Amino acid sequence: MSPTRVTADANPLRDPRDKRLPRIAGPCSMVMFGVTGDLARKKLMPAIYDLANRGLLPPGFSLVGFARRDWADQDFGKIVYESVKEHARTPFREEVWRNLADGVRFVPGSFDDDAAFDLLAETVAELDEQRGTGGNHAFYLSIPPGSFSTVCQQLERSGLSSPQQGAWRRVVIEKPFGHDLESARELNAVVEGVFPADSVFRIDHYLGKETVQNLLAVRFANTMFEPVWNNRYVDHVQITMAEDIGIGGRAGYYDGIGAARDVIQNHLLQLLALTAMEEPVSFDAHNVRLEKEKVLSAVHIPQDLARGTARGQYSAGWQGGDKVLGYLEEDGVGDGSRTETYAAVRLDVDSRRWAGVPFYLRTGKRLGKRVTEIAVVFKKAPHLPFTDTATEELGQNAVVIRVQPDEGVTLRFGAKVPGAQMEVRDVSMDFGYGRSFTESSPEAYERLILDVLLGEPPLFPRHEEVEQSWRILDPIERFWATEGDPPDQYSAGTWGPASADDLMRRDGRQWRLP
Structure with a gap:
């Protein structure tokens, strides 16, 4: 019944x-x-x-x-x-x-x-x-x-x-909801063979974070953003989840799984879907999920995976003033393990809104700092009525949604430097939850557990989203396992391997430094 x-x-x-x-x-x-x-x-x-x-x-x-x-x-x-x-x-x-x-x-x-x-x-x-x-x-x-x-x-x-x-x-x-598309389908069949689909709640704790939900408010409650949230104005999007810690005592789980399966398949592809989705008819579970599924079904991977992806493995180095071990030296990690602790990939969304706008996803352990953010980077103005020297330090406008740890939104734009000369330089306008609201943000699990008890599922991915995510990642994992080079080494405390920088450089871009 x-x-x-x-x-x-x-x-x-x-x-x-x-x-x-x-x-x-x-x-x-x-x-x-x-x-x-x-x-x-x-x-x-x-x-x-x-x-x-x-x-x-x-x-x-x-x-x-x-x-x-x-x-x-x-x-x-x-x-x-x-x-x-x-x-x-x-x-x-x-x-x-x-x-x-x-x-x-x-x-x-x-x-x-x-x-x-x-x-x-x-x-x-x-x-x-x-x-x-x-x-x-x-x-x-x-x-x-x-x-x-x-x-x-x-x-x-x-x-x-x-x-x-x-x-x-x-x-x-x-999570994890399987380790590939086939296992995800088997898992879904088992769970939904016992419980009706609308009684199954798949937890992705990132979706319970206030700033992730605020992304929808920023997009759809403000006329200043939605008109430029498309390929006419957006140059590219960077979605980053960086950790400054290693695997700790999780080698038994992590070795053989890696950064892409652990983070990109769920957290980062969910953030991509929320960033790129069309406005839903309403914010009930069915309509939000419908728009997310449309985006994920339109995502395609690079034809040349050697040039459009990168992976790495942290080596020994210094972090926070402490000497730390490399991945292969961690307890429980197999000799010569090819498991990546850093993964980056370029994805494209085949839709009228996003055609030609690359989405760059990256995640890694033992990076420069702990940060998760979505950066929507805009195209440069088609014409600048200034001398080259007046704008030589001017970058691209950006809207940066900070998911953690300092939850908020930053706008980056050009402004005149005080003085007699016309000199334009990047400045930031910042909104922080902690400074703007007297009530502290609840933990993600508070929101998600309460939603389970209330039977309100908009923040929980259905099996269609899970399977679409594995459809995107599986070919990349197969390429890395059969044809790709071993993960590049990068020193702990840095921002990843050189191959990740090359991925961006080939497109004439570079990673943001959070």
């Missing part, structure tokens, strides 16, 4: 006559698989507390942990407490914690343990009676993709995936 979709307006805790009131989740619980992992401890549990602290969860909200641990409810409660105290964004309040702790439960077991899932079914039924969760339960799979199939089948076998009339059951899965 298909679950009834509960909209925000159907929420009994929200007055539908006042759209200014905050979105508050109705009666529900969340069952979390993978509670012993870093994501659960550092992001998910603190986000749930922060939502409760902001008054956005119902009084009876409950959190159920599932793991292969010999814990009682109070043992799991202690783990949640420690995670909240260390990582929560909002101040700790004892009364909020006590109410949340009353709804904490734990079920021990492995993913192939029928008895454990039967006990889990009994536990959520008890929560319906004791906490008033109303049969509404979200299952958060913070686990390796290889376990998705087993867990989904257990949820189906135990009846946990099937709600009663008027209630809902939803599943939340973390």
Whole structure:
């Protein structure tokens, strides 16, 4: 039986006559698989507390942990407490914690343990009676993709995936959504064979960031931007996600995956879609996804992948005053590994709006600083009524959306230097969230978890988007694996390999220095 979709307006805790009131989740619980992992401890549990602290969860909200641990409810409660105290964004309040702790439960077991899932079914039924969760339960799979199939089948076998009339059951899965197009399709078939498509929430935490959502506001709420957001005025677009850290202890996951699969396939292609999409009819889930899918279906890769892509691997160097190891020296990395820690690619969008405008995507570890940004770089003015010396330091206008860490928007344009002579130089006009709003931005997982509980899916990619992303990346990965040269080495603390600079130089452009 298909679950009834509960909209925000159907929420009994929200007055539908006042759209200014905050979105508050109705009666529900969340069952979390993978509670012993870093994501659960550092992001998910603190986000749930922060939502409760902001008054956005119902009084009876409950959190159920599932793991292969010999814990009682109070043992799991202690783990949640420690995670909240260390990582929560909002101040700790004892009364909020006590109410949340009353709804904490734990079920021990492995993913192939029928008895454990039967006990889990009994536990959520008890929560319906004791906490008033109303049969509404979200299952958060913070686990390796290889376990998705087993867990989904257990949820189906135990009846946990099937709600009663008027209630809902939803599943939340973390990336990676497969490792190529074929595996993504297999994964989608497994998950959507148990849960209806509109009950599957694929988490890309970048889409929960305020600045990513602000990109749509900048584009479609301001007449000063949208008229020039096209190939008449835009020269190119650069989308960057740079990290200043190495792989840490993630060699078991990262080696063999690499930067392109880890970041470009999901985060950066989602940012490209939001940057390039047409204005949707409305901002409901269906229409936003429809426009994103159109963009991704129009993306094509370079004919010459040797010239249109670049990849690298960080070597030992200095970063932040410390001597750091190279990738091949990290614990757990195989000898002679060809896994890239830096990837860059030129993509084109075959549409009337973007024909001829290249999109350059790059990501890497151990780069010069931690930054994620979208830079829309405009063409130079067709005529400058100044002497060459007056504008020799003048670059190209740009709109730069800073996703992290300093969330905001920068406009770069030319202005006269004070003085008797006419001299034009680049200046910046800056908007920062922290300076413009008194309320701090919520963590991405706060927004995304709340959207799951409300059943509001615009920020979650459907399987069509995931498959389009793999369609774009798979040929690049095959080329690197079969024909491409090994990754170029670049020193830790720099901005990537020389081949990435060559990629831009061949097009007569250069990377921005964030």
